[in-house]
Amino acid sequence: MRENKILSSLCYFSIFFAPFLxxxxxxxxxQGEVKYHAKKSLWTHVIPYLIFGIGILGSGLLGMNDISHAGPFLLATYAVTFLVAIYFFIWNIVKGIKVFSE
Structure with a gap:
């Protein structure tokens, strides 16, 4: 039972050493709860990259292929990605501690 908590917690703490692997x-x-936490932590590691990719694709699809035309949109993409990444970074640390202490 203790190993399950450690593995589940390490899935969240893997943001420091192997976020995807x-x-x-x-x-x-x-199996079971460990698998649930692994999937949840993987999604929280991937979401900032998805947001960044969608923002970059959005700027390309809107015809902003020159950096001088894409300034505000790219700046907003970087800002949102940064805020989401910081949120999920802190969330993973808190969730890892919470799962370990249950």
Whole structure:
């Protein structure tokens, strides 16, 4: 039972050492609650990159292929991505501590 808490907690703390690899490995090898936490932590690691990709694609699709035309949109994309990344970074730390202490 204690190993399950450690693995679940490490999935969230993997933001420091292997943000994608560790939760994927635990997801495929784990069971039950460990698998749930691995999937949840993987999504919280991926979401900032998805937001950044959507923002960059959005600027390309809107015809902003020159940096001088895309300034405000790219700046907003960077700002939103940064805020979401900081939020999920802190959230992963808090969730890792919470899962470990349950």
């Amino acid at each position: 560790f939760p994927v490995i635990v997801y495929f090898l784990g």
